[in-house]
Amino acid sequence: MTRKTAGITLSYRLAVASRSLAALLGGYALASVASVCIALLAPLAAVDATLVGLMVSFVFYVLAFIWCFACRTAWQAWLGVLAPGVLMGVLSALAYGMKTP
Amino acid sequence: MKEGFRQAMAWLHTWTGLLFGWLLFAIFLTGTLTYFKDEITHWTQPEIRSHAVEPARALDMAQRYLQANAAQSSTWFIRMPSDREAALSVGYRDPNGGRRGFVSKTLDTQTGQPVEARDSRGGEFFYRFHFQLQMPHPFGRWLSTFCALIMLLGLVTGIITHKKIFKEFFTFRPGKGQRSWLDGHNAIGVLVLPFHLMISYSSLVLFMYLVMPAGITAHYGNDTEKYFNDLFGGDETPAAAQVAAPLTPLPALYAKVQALQPGTRVGNIRVENPGDSNARVTLSQSAADHVAYRRSANWTFDGASGALLGQGKPESGAMMTAFSFAGLHMGNFAGPWLRWLYFFFGLAGTAVIGTGLVMWLGKRQLKHAKSSHLPMELRLVEVLNIASMSGLLLAVASFFWANRLLPATLEGRGDWEVNVFFISWGLSLVHAVLRSGRRAWAEQLALGALAFALLPLLNALTTERGLGNSLQTGDWTMAGFDLTALASGVFLAWLASKMLRTPKVAAKRTPRAARNAATEPAEAS
Numbered sequence: 001m002t003r004k005t006a007g008i009t010l011s012y013r014l015a016v017a018s019r020s021l022a023a024l025l026g027g028y029a030l031a032s033v034a035s036v037c038i039a040l041l042a043p044l045a046a047v048d049a050t051l052v053g054l055m056v057s058f059v060f061y062v063l064a065f066i067w068c069f070a071c072r073t074a075w076q077a078w079l080g081v082l083a084p085g086v087l088m089g090v091l092s093a094l095a096y097g098m099k100t101p
Numbered sequence: 102m103k104e105g106f107r108q109a110m111a112w113l114h115t116w117t118g119l120l121f122g123w124l125l126f127a128i129f130l131t132g133t134l135t136y137f138k139d140e141i142t143h144w145t146q147p148e149i150r151s152h153a154v155e156p157a158r159a160l161d162m163a164q165r166y167l168q169a170n171a172a173q174s175s176t177w178f179i180r181m182p183s184d185r186e187a188a189l190s191v192g193y194r195d196p197n198g199g200r201r202g203f204v205s206k207t208l209d210t211q212t213g214q215p216v217e218a219r220d221s222r223g224g225e226f227f228y229r230f231h232f233q234l235q236m237p238h239p240f241g242r243w244l245s246t247f248c249a250l251i252m253l254l255g256l257v258t259g260i261i262t263h264k265k266i267f268k269e270f271f272t273f274r275p276g277k278g279q280r281s282w283l284d285g286h287n288a289i290g291v292l293v294l295p296f297h298l299m300i301s302y303s304s305l306v307l308f309m310y311l312v313m314p315a316g317i318t319a320h321y322g323n324d325t326e327k328y329f330n331d332l333f334g335g336d337e338t339p340a341a342a343q344v345a346a347p348l349t350p351l352p353a354l355y356a357k358v359q360a361l362q363p364g365t366r367v368g369n370i371r372v373e374n375p376g377d378s379n380a381r382v383t384l385s386q387s388a389a390d391h392v393a394y395r396r397s398a399n400w401t402f403d404g405a406s407g408a409l410l411g412q413g414k415p416e417s418g419a420m421m422t423a424f425s426f427a428g429l430h431m432g433n434f435a436g437p438w439l440r441w442l443y444f445f446f447g448l449a450g451t452a453v454i455g456t457g458l459v460m461w462l463g464k465r466q467l468k469h470a471k472s473s474h475l476p477m478e479l480r481l482v483e484v485l486n487i488a489s490m491s492g493l494l495l496a497v498a499s500f501f502w503a504n505r506l507l508p509a510t511l512e513g514r515g516d517w518e519v520n521v522f523f524i525s526w527g528l529s530l531v532h533a534v535l536r537s538g539r540r541a542w543a544e545q546l547a548l549g550a551l552a553f554a555l556l557p558l559l560n561a562l563t564t565e566r567g568l569g570n571s572l573q574t575g576d577w578t579m580a581g582f583d584l585t586a587l588a589s590g591v592f593l594a595w596l597a598s599k600m601l602r603t604p605k606v607a608a609k610r611t612p613r614a615a616r617n618a619a620t621e622p623a624e625a626s
Contacts, residue, residue, distance in 0.1 A: 047417075
């Protein structure tokens, strides 16, 4: 392990692990919330809005992956995935509250 | 990841490609075989003969058989023979029989009697493996869908990495070792890029209900059944009235469908409550008739009076989008030429993944060209490369050998074909561990070449439907399988011969090539 991997520090490894988790789990959460948000907000019949939400969610997942490995630090990876996720979560909650008073 | 965006994406492309490449290779290869699912089944069950038969006559046969053998059943299913499928399949619910209370039979389209074909999964095995990976439900589907996401990500990061995408498409430098692999990887990747994008995204659409349930919950809560009813337009079948009424002749219903929409090919027929006054018969148009899956393409009749009750509900725009992706992925609409194109595109996808894996290792091996031993992690990748690629090809060939050699009376014969597939795959892993990299590649590819090239001979020796017979009688499915196996054998022999030749010294580069390499940074490294 030491022979070839010298120069790769523990903090780098942890940062890569953190980014991977941000992409895998944070990305999934973001995609899920996006599907809910679109499903609730799209001005379509329930089944169509749901379909569109599900189909578009994967775009968010792929973008989350790209973001998590393109940004400067691992913290930014988490922030970039969770912030829009929370925003869409709030939007979804509002939309849900309006639909079911 | 302090470097630029392209370098970061190259890094992501490289490492996701390595981690999921082995599984993706298997998913792509078995998926490619699945485009010939019916044709493979035709080969693995040579007892089932195809005869030209009028659809109405086939329906009459199916009805007669079910009436005589399943009059008490609650539901009948009939699957019509087609250009691709020789069999007339009938099935019925029977709480006391068959697997999970369901009995299915294959009828000969000349006699209307069941054919006792050898027990084999045939093309169905590769189809199921392609998205279930022989894992318990739903883990296989989750994993394969995640692999599809990684494939899509690999395509996007690959496009970003190769920004000179069209220039590189016209660049092929053969005989230059690592450089040639990269050129090949790029050229194949770009040439079939639209197919690759479609096939990976559409697999996400196929299983999105499973992997992204939150969007469904938002509207439907826990009532997912309502979502599927809304989506597929399922209509309610009334319960049996317990009043006996003879079932209307099915060929007459077929004629009514032909009058409503001339030229319709009927694929499946479902009969609910046969022999009851509340009988319902639904005829569905064959998936071969349109690109997208169509929920509207079915007609439901009152089974007692024969009156048309209704047609499937029309699709919305969102549905047509999702259904088109599903249809494009499965390619049921494709005629022979387009089907071959699908097959070759699938092979190209498999090749892109394979060349990527080979390159990952090749690039790192260069640094250890002088020492006799690879570091352990590179050796692990080498072994897994060999077992996942040439080993899988051997496993596929063994499946077909087992299909011809296992005795027909063997208990659980169909399962044993599958066992032979996995045992061969496991043995190829052991072999890859025991032999050095190049020897292992060459030996497995050579054995694979023999195994595929001899399949036509094996077929001719063990059945009466070898190439001589199939070419004479114009059975192009049978002949096509044998000839494809032969061609695969020749291709693998060519690959094996390349591996047997002494490798060129990769370090011997002209100054110009070295300069080129220096000015082209950040290609999947």
